[in-house]
Amino acid sequence: MAGAEGSAPYKAHEAAAEAFRSVHDRSPAGVWSAPGRVNLIGEHTDYNDGFVLPFALPHRLAAAASPRDDGMLSVATLGSDGRIQQADPLRITDLKPRSIDGWAAYPAGVAWVLRDQGITGGADVVLAGDVPTGAGLSSSHALECAVSLALLGLAGHELDQPESPTRQEIARWVQRVENDFVGAPTGLLDQTASLCCTKANVLFLDVRSGESEQVPFDTAAFGLRILVIDSRTKHSHADGGYGERRRGTERAADLLGIKALRDVPFDALDATLRRLPDELVPLVRHVVTENQRVLDVVELLHAGRLPEIGPFLDASHVSMRDDYRISTPELDTAVDSARSAGALGARMTGGGFGGSAIALVAADDVPKVEAAVTAAYEREGWRPPRTFVAVPSAGAGRDA
Known part of the structure; x- marks a missing residue:
């Protein structure tokens, strides 16, 4: 399309x-x-009543x-x-x-x-x-x-x-x-x-709750850019992996006697995980820690500390790769090569099993990061990724 x-x-x-x-x-x-x-951060938290x-x-x-x-x-x-x-x-x-x-x-x-x-x-x-x-x-x-x-x-x-x-x-x-x-x-x-x-x-x-807030996100004011890296590997939410993860989190909430994993306090995570079957532990750990990462990033943005969000992007990717298990070799390569080339933080974005990654990059380093990711794909024998700088834009409406 x-x-x-x-x-x-x-x-x-x-x-x-x-x-x-x-x-x-x-x-x-x-x-x-x-x-x-x-999605800057907050993956697979939406169907868990999260942030x-x-x-x-x-x-x-x-x-x-x-x-x-x-x-x-x-x-x-x-x-x-x-x-x-x-x-x-x-x-x-x-x-x-x-x-x-x-x-x-x-x-x-x-x-x-x-x-x-x-x-x-x-x-x-x-x-x-x-x-x-x-x-x-x-x-x-x-x-x-x-x-x-x-x-x-x-x-x-x-x-x-x-x-x-x-x-x-x-x-x-x-x-x-x-x-x-x-x-x-x-x-x-x-x-x-x-x-x-x-x-x-x-x-x-x-x-x-449905409550929302528009939080200023002016990367240019800090000399930064959000680089989107399309791995060129297709994904579909109608495929089984997404549904399996969702059913797993719903089962965990049911076993814990709560409406959704949103209700697990971050400071009670370790004790909560001990109450669950081993196969559900990583799913719950991702959702609870990802919700906290969203709150931490919002706090930094409110404080005018946008350049400091990079480590939270990195931690989000590790959580999706290791706990939620929705990354791919192409996405991991995009994230790792972007970080090695100087990105302040990087993560896969979206539902997973393919799709795109994002990287927080100094404006002057964008060409270097793009070249590093492309070179890493070439070494693996994959077709080149598609990259572009993303600027927060207007939502839906009537044009004519």
Whole structure:
């Protein structure tokens, strides 16, 4: 689904509108878009009622759309090769979970969830964007958020308007798309980040309460950058490993007699682990320590000590590699080579089993770190990683 790259900034909303005109020979009624995200820290804590700290990427997925009067959903997508792929039209009243394969399941799932909210009108939707797919940067959630805003907008429920659903409500609907329609047992992190993040900030979210805070994150003021390293190894939340980890943490909470692992006090961790079967110990240790790392990083950011967060990124990666066991050789190599080349801290980001890593790097050292990671991949015989500097950007909204 990624759009074409080049020297000029890619504008997803313009690409989607142009593709819509190509498919339907008319202009769309509107264009809505949503960003991918990077999670600075706080991995696999969201479905444990914990804390997360994501920010939105400048990379976006746009949905150009117009209403239909026949109750059908027509979806098409503009690929990175410039070709448009169209799915067979779907009757919204006939949609059922797990009944559609491939990328079309995501917009179909949105229509299915919104049907329960009384929104049953048909639509023509054409998608375009440059959020890398399979990179752990939440391309599927960006798609679902953009389509949600498009279908809501066509029904007269524009975002942030009186009587319209809130961003938090839409995030929970998108979670239903993933969990119930697509069959991926994800939490609330990705869609909430896509909908609620703001420019120049990280979003400190308490998943249990829904309370959030925009925390300033100006790396440039400290001469630093966040470098994203796409390992180019695909991952999918619908695959078994993610679900196994989630079921393990839920089983641990049940054995401990608590609602979620969020309720395990950090200072009581060792005693708590002694009450659990050996196979659940590392999962619980990761979640509890990761929640504490989020709180520690937020405290440092509030104190204006951003350069000091690097060791917490490092510790997060070790925890995901050794305790949660969701890293890969490619991600470990990206993290290790970035650190060896001078990064202040690095970790894999996202659900794991592939995807991307991030590194906190001095601005002047970005080329050196990129070269070191690329050289390490070359030595292993892997294709070169994709790297870019990530800047906290605006969340979802209407573009035209």
